[in-house]
Amino acid sequence: MRRFLLFIPFLIAVAIGGFSLWGLRADRDPSEIPSVLISKPAPQFDLSPLEGVPVPGLSTANLSGGDGPVLVNVFASWCVPCKAEHAVLTRFVNTNGVTLFGINYKDKPKEASAWLDNLGNPYERIGSDLDGRAGIEWGISGVPETFVINSEGIVIYRHVGPVLGTKAQKQVLEALVQAGLPQESI
Amino acid sequence: MKHQRIRTAIATLLILVIPILASAVEPDEILDDPVLEERAREISAEVRCVVCQNESIDSSNADIARDLRILVRERLVAGDSDEEVFEFLVARYGDYVLFRPPWKAETYILWLTPFVILGIGGLSILVMLMKLRSKKPAAGERLNEDEEVALDEILKDGKKGTQL
The missing domain is CATH 1.20.5 (Single alpha-helices involved in coiled-coils or other helix-helix interfaces)
Structure with a gap:
C-alpha cells in the first residue's frame, strides 16, 4: 500500500504529460469552432439572386428534394482564399457532377458578378447575402466556408476555410458520398 | 506642488477609466433606450467573437462582431429576454460563443x-x-528512570540559578 502511494505523483505526472501531448498534436486546431449544424436541418434563410448573374437565388427550400446532395459555398469577391478554391469547386462541378450553390457574403453585386465573369460561374444558384444575416444563420466565422447538405436538407459536413490541398478535398468529397453522391463519381 | 498632485490625480483617473471606455461599439449602434443599451453591453461582453476568439463581441472590431452586436440589440428591442438572446446565439454558434460554459x-x-x-x-x-x-512516542524515545531523576536534578539546579 505504502509502495503504491509513492507512485501517485508519478501517475499524476503521466496523466498531465498525456494531456499535454494530446494538446500538441499537429492536426489539432484549438481555435476550431465545432459547428452546431452537423446532423441537423440546414438553417432557415431566403436570399434573392445576385444582380447581374443569370442564376436564381437561394433559400432553404432549394437545398432539399433534389436527386442528390448539394455543396453550399459561402464566398465573396473580396476574399482571396475564395479565388484559390474557385478552381477546386469548378472541378467538383465539372468532373464529379457535384451540385454547387453559392452564398455571396457581404459583397457588392457589381464586384461579385465581375469576379464570376472573370473566373467563370460554377454555381447553379447564388443567394446574395448583403447584410450577412444568412451567414450568421449558418454560424460562419469567416469566408470561405463550405457545407455538404444531403437530399433531405440535413447538414452532413462543414469545412472552414478554402477547400485546398488533397486532404481537404478528399474530406469534402467523402462527405458528399456519405450524403448520397455516387461513389464512382469521385 | 499642488499642481503636480492634481496632475497625478487626473492621470491616475484616466488610466483607471480607459479600460471602461475600451469597447468597439460604434455610435450608430447604440440604442436610444439606456436600459436596453446597458443590457446589450452586458450580453455582448459575455459573447465570444468567432473570428478573434479571445475577444468579446463588445470589444472586437471584426465585422462579424459588429453584426452580432447589432443583432443582439435587435433581439432586445424585439422584446427578447437576456436568456433568449443567448439561446439565439448558441443555436447558431454553439456553446463556444459563451465565455462562461453552461x-x-x-x-x-x-x-x-x-x-x-x-x-x-x-x-x-x-x-x-x-x-x-x-x-x-515509541518506547525507545522515552527517558528511563535514571534519566528522569537526572533531569529533575538539573531542573531543580536550574531554578536555584546554578550554572551547569
Whole structure:
C-alpha cells in the first residue's frame, strides 16, 4: 500500500504529460469552432439572386428534394482564399457532377458578378447575402466556408476555410458520398 | 506642488477609466433606450467573437462582431429576454460563443474538477495532521528512570540559578 502511494505523483505526472501531448498534436486546431449544424436541418434563410448573374437565388427550400446532395459555398469577391478554391469547386462541378450553390457574403453585386465573369460561374444558384444575416444563420466565422447538405436538407459536413490541398478535398468529397453522391463519381 | 498632485490625480483617473471606455461599439449602434443599451453591453461582453476568439463581441472590431452586436440589440428591442438572446446565439454558434460554459452533462467535469482536486488536497492535509497528532512516542524515545531523576536534578539546579 505504502509502495503504491509513492507512485501517485508519478501517475499524476503521466496523466498531465498525456494531456499535454494530446494538446500538441499537429492536426489539432484549438481555435476550431465545432459547428452546431452537423446532423441537423440546414438553417432557415431566403436570399434573392445576385444582380447581374443569370442564376436564381437561394433559400432553404432549394437545398432539399433534389436527386442528390448539394455543396453550399459561402464566398465573396473580396476574399482571396475564395479565388484559390474557385478552381477546386469548378472541378467538383465539372468532373464529379457535384451540385454547387453559392452564398455571396457581404459583397457588392457589381464586384461579385465581375469576379464570376472573370473566373467563370460554377454555381447553379447564388443567394446574395448583403447584410450577412444568412451567414450568421449558418454560424460562419469567416469566408470561405463550405457545407455538404444531403437530399433531405440535413447538414452532413462543414469545412472552414478554402477547400485546398488533397486532404481537404478528399474530406469534402467523402462527405458528399456519405450524403448520397455516387461513389464512382469521385 | 499642488499642481503636480492634481496632475497625478487626473492621470491616475484616466488610466483607471480607459479600460471602461475600451469597447468597439460604434455610435450608430447604440440604442436610444439606456436600459436596453446597458443590457446589450452586458450580453455582448459575455459573447465570444468567432473570428478573434479571445475577444468579446463588445470589444472586437471584426465585422462579424459588429453584426452580432447589432443583432443582439435587435433581439432586445424585439422584446427578447437576456436568456433568449443567448439561446439565439448558441443555436447558431454553439456553446463556444459563451465565455462562461453552461452547467450541463458535458461540462460537469470542467466545472467539478477544481473542487475535486481541492477536496483531495484538503483531505490529504487533514489525514496528515491527524497522523501527527495521534503519533505516540515509541518506547525507545522515552527517558528511563535514571534519566528522569537526572533531569529533575538539573531542573531543580536550574531554578536555584546554578550554572551547569
